[in-house]
Amino acid sequence: MSEIDTPPVTKVRPKTERPKLHKVILINDDFTPREFVTAVLKAEFRVNADTANQIMMTAHRKGVCVVAVFTKDVAETKATRATDAGRNAGYPLLFTTEPEE
């Protein structure tokens, strides 16, 4: 018979690492008004009023609160923008980032 061999079909399955996520952390201070903090959280992190208030009050009571997790670039950009919003209004409001375990 004249059967034509076809090449074996191989499925390439590239290993894709999940990007490590980074936490954005809100740091408490004694000067930034509560309403200002919640306004920044709503504007920069797109959380609703309830969530913004919970995050703000957790930082207020405990000193810090994780706002959300993002890829490194997004976490750093949002932390910088949110910190700048405070500085522009004359407040020492601070958001930091750290890699998730």
Ligand code: NFA
């Ligand atoms: N501790 C601030 C106040 O009592 C409010 C605040 C909360 C500031 C969370 C920064 C972060 N006005």
